[in-house]
Amino acid sequence: MLRPTAAAKATAEPTRQRRIQQGFRERLAPYAYVAPFFVLFLIFGLFPLLFTFYVSLFDWDPIGERTYVGLDNFAELAHDPRFWGALRNTFSIWVLSTVPQLLLALGMAHVLNHARLRAATLFRMSVLVPYVTSVAATTIVFAQLFDRDYGMLNWFIGLLGFEHIDFTASVFGSHIMIAVMVAWRWTGYNTLLYLASLQSVSRELYEAAAVDGASGWKQFRHITIPSLRPIIVFTVVTSTIGGLQIFTEPLLANPVGGLTCGAARQCQTLTLFLYEQGFGRFHFGYGAAVGVALFVMVVIVSAINYLLVTRIRSERP
Amino acid sequence: MKRVVTTAATFAAAVLLVVGCTPGSNSDTGSSDSKAFEFWSFSAINQKLEVDAYEKKHPDVDVKLTEVGSTTETAQALTTALAGGKVPDLVLIQGDDLPKFMQSPENFVDLSTLGADKIKGDYLEWVMKQSVTADGEIIGIPTDVGGMAVAYRTDLFKAAGLPTDREQVSKLWPTWDALTEVGKQYVKATGKPFIDNTPTSIFFQAVNQGSERYYDADRKLSYDKNPQVKAAFDLTLKVHAAGIAAKQTSFSSGWTAGMTKGDFAVMSAPAWMLNAIRTNAPKTEGKWDIATVPGGSGNWGGSYLAIPKRAKNAKAAWDYIAEMQAPEGQLANFLTKGNLPTTPSVYTDPRLVERTDPFFSNAPVGKIYTQSVVGIKPFYIGPNDATIGTELLNTLTSVEQGKVAPDKAWDTALANVKNALRG
Numbered sequence: 001m002l003r004p005t006a007a008a009k010a011t012a013e014p015t016r017q018r019r020i021q022q023g024f025r026e027r028l029a030p031y032a033y034v035a036p037f038f039v040l041f042l043i044f045g046l047f048p049l050l051f052t053f054y055v056s057l058f059d060w061d062p063i064g065e066r067t068y069v070g071l072d073n074f075a076e077l078a079h080d081p082r083f084w085g086a087l088r089n090t091f092s093i094w095v096l097s098t099v100p101q102l103l104l105a106l107g108m109a110h111v112l113n114h115a116r117l118r119a120a121t122l123f124r125m126s127v128l129v130p131y132v133t134s135v136a137a138t139t140i141v142f143a144q145l146f147d148r149d150y151g152m153l154n155w156f157i158g159l160l161g162f163e164h165i166d167f168t169a170s171v172f173g174s175h176i177m178i179a180v181m182v183a184w185r186w187t188g189y190n191t192l193l194y195l196a197s198l199q200s201v202s203r204e205l206y207e208a209a210a211v212d213g214a215s216g217w218k219q220f221r222h223i224t225i226p227s228l229r230p231i232i233v234f235t236v237v238t239s240t241i242g243g244l245q246i247f248t249e250p251l252l253a254n255p256v257g258g259l260t261c262g263a264a265r266q267c268q269t270l271t272l273f274l275y276e277q278g279f280g281r282f283h284f285g286y287g288a289a290v291g292v293a294l295f296v297m298v299v300i301v302s303a304i305n306y307l308l309v310t311r312i313r314s315e316r317p
Numbered sequence: 318m319k320r321v322v323t324t325a326a327t328f329a330a331a332v333l334l335v336v337g338c339t340p341g342s343n344s345d346t347g348s349s350d351s352k353a354f355e356f357w358s359f360s361a362i363n364q365k366l367e368v369d370a371y372e373k374k375h376p377d378v379d380v381k382l383t384e385v386g387s388t389t390e391t392a393q394a395l396t397t398a399l400a401g402g403k404v405p406d407l408v409l410i411q412g413d414d415l416p417k418f419m420q421s422p423e424n425f426v427d428l429s430t431l432g433a434d435k436i437k438g439d440y441l442e443w444v445m446k447q448s449v450t451a452d453g454e455i456i457g458i459p460t461d462v463g464g465m466a467v468a469y470r471t472d473l474f475k476a477a478g479l480p481t482d483r484e485q486v487s488k489l490w491p492t493w494d495a496l497t498e499v500g501k502q503y504v505k506a507t508g509k510p511f512i513d514n515t516p517t518s519i520f521f522q523a524v525n526q527g528s529e530r531y532y533d534a535d536r537k538l539s540y541d542k543n544p545q546v547k548a549a550f551d552l553t554l555k556v557h558a559a560g561i562a563a564k565q566t567s568f569s570s571g572w573t574a575g576m577t578k579g580d581f582a583v584m585s586a587p588a589w590m591l592n593a594i595r596t597n598a599p600k601t602e603g604k605w606d607i608a609t610v611p612g613g614s615g616n617w618g619g620s621y622l623a624i625p626k627r628a629k630n631a632k633a634a635w636d637y638i639a640e641m642q643a644p645e646g647q648l649a650n651f652l653t654k655g656n657l658p659t660t661p662s663v664y665t666d667p668r669l670v671e672r673t674d675p676f677f678s679n680a681p682v683g684k685i686y687t688q689s690v691v692g693i694k695p696f697y698i699g700p701n702d703a704t705i706g707t708e709l710l711n712t713l714t715s716v717e718q719g720k721v722a723p724d725k726a727w728d729t730a731l732a733n734v735k736n737a738l739r740g
Contacts, residue, residue: 061421062397062399076739080739148571149565149574150571150574150575169720279397280389281737282396
């Protein structure tokens with residue numbers, strides 16, 4: 001059948017062009033879908049980060065003058081005992097809150113995953129309740145619980161015949177107090193993360209292990225933990241990033257002491273020190289320098305954590 | 318066709334979203350004929366009472382009051398706003414926070430352009446001086462001063478065998494050492510603490526009674542050289558050694574609990590503290606009285622009202638200041654809340670002189686507090702005062718908590734202040 005070639009060409013050309021356009025649009029589509037997030041991240045995440053680096057090179061009074069001082073802020077920071085104290089506090093509180101929290105979450109997830117647990121949904125829901133409470137309100141309540149003279153904890157200690165403990169006055173005591181507040185909040189959240197991951201582990205593995213005579217503890221060590229490796233990596237990294245930046249609890253636990261969390265800065269974390277310098281003393285440049293130091297520290301520690309945790313052998317029979 | 322409809326619908330949705338997310342444009346049109354203005358104040362001082370009174374007299378004015386938080390939090394919020402956010406039209410600044418803002422007066426409206434120079438003379442000269450720049454710009458109008466006194470529990474004094482009449486009690490302690498002796502007597506008789514704490518109730522009071530504080534008359538830093546500061550510091554260590562304090566940090570939850578339960582009998586009481594006692598321990602009504610402070614006079618506290626430069630409705634804010642902070646306005650404030658006016662013309666007004674407070678066993682609060690500010694030798698408050706004061710207070714608190722040895726306390730305090738002032 002002979003058709004005029006011009007007409008044939010006319011219909012073939014637009015199809016090919018349209019196909020190229022369509023192909024181009026198809027390749028572009030995924031980027032368009034993720035673009036909103038990255039645009040927001042650029043504006044509210046990356047820009048403030050870079051601006052902080054910039055501000056840390058100045059002596060920056062938010063309502064006054066700004067003068068360029070180069071790396072002077074960092075030099076001063078290195079000699080500031082308050083910075084090193086805050087660093088010590090931050091690490092101490094991080095370890096005291098994160099380690100028990102994750103271990104407990106792991107154990108609780110294992111228990112909540114048990115086949116014959118009654119009212120499983122009730123337990124799983126209630127374990128998340130601390131996470132949804134207001135940080136400010138619970139911090140204030142916990143601070144009152146730990147009060148030296150009128151707190152419930154000291155009342156109980158007094159009942160046992162011991163002398164009251166002044167938690168806010170001692171370094172270790174105040175760290176315990178903050179760590180309890182943080183762990184109380186986040187354990188449930190991490191439990192549910194682990195639990196969700198555990199649900200994908202086949203029950204037959206556990207049954208087979210039980211048949212072979214493996215105790216609960218052996219099952220935990222050889223089945224639960226290796227299966228949870230990816231999620232453990234995730235929770236360790238996020239807990240590290242969050243734990244090194246704890247701010248609200250130290251700020252509100254000791255509201256009278258201004259922004260120092262204790263008369264001798266017993267529980268002042270790096271973020272609180274940053275806030276005190278920036279908004280308490282109007283030294284934005286110095287505060288920004290603390291921010292940069294904190295950023296570097298979090299990156300390094302998270303990297304170390306990640307490398308350590310990925311060495312859990314994932315035994316998958 | 319379908320494509321056109323979909324596009325139109327998406328466009329409409331986007332427009333709605335943008336419009337819905339834009340902050341209400343009503344508040345942004347604050348033109349000078351609209352009589353609304355935004356007022357930032359501290360919380361817990363019942364500012365609402367005055368605002369409501371003003372709105373009642375001027376029904377066409379809408380005052381948007383925000384109680385930001387403590388005095389420090391309000392100062393911080395103000396700093397953030399001045400640095401580039403939305404500023405209020407009127408803001409309350411505490412006396413210790415004011416010097417920092419005075420260093421950048423370009424952030425505030427010079428109130429003399431609105432008429433402040435005409436009313437400047439109504440206020441105590443030494444209070445007004447703090448809010449006037451070297452060039453004569455008036456940045457703030459003072460709202461109140463604290464004065465100084467000591468509040469004591471009559472029922473607990475009676476149980477300890479001490480006199481309860483306020484004249485007699487005032488005679489018991491003409492000096493701080495005498496107060497310490499009374500304290501020791503009380504502890505011996507009852508076995509319970511006498512005073513709430515030493516850093517606030519002893520140090521902050523004593524150091525505010527001098528003729529110079531942390532800056533000398535030439536406005537140079539002198540906290541380490543000023544013998545009055547060292548004397549107040551040593552006095553505090555002495556009182557601590559006497560073991561008569563309950564060691565409850567002022568304004569903490571333990572302090573309010575102790576107040577209600579009567580775990581201490583004596584506390585510092587500048588005029589604004591009376592309200593704190595009333596609010597924190599309402600069940601102790603009628604069990605308190607007020608005696609003079611050792612040393613007789615002194616001032617602690619006081620605030621100022623200022624108008625940020627970028628305020629949308631400076632005129633309406635100024636009208637509020639002019640009316641509420643005029644001598645009559647401050648007197649009315651005293652009669653309702655007990656804040657001591659900074660306008661000396663009302664100090665002889667019979668309504669103030671005869672004013673008694675039933676919560677405090679009908680103590681003549683007007684007379685007591687005006688007497689405490691009459692003999693004052695005012696000192697200069699400098700930009701780093703709040704920081705220095707906080708570090709000294711914190712060191713003394715650490716001593717009270719047993720974390721710093723008393724003989725090392727002064728050196729520790731100096732080191733802490735030096736640390737805090739660098740950078």
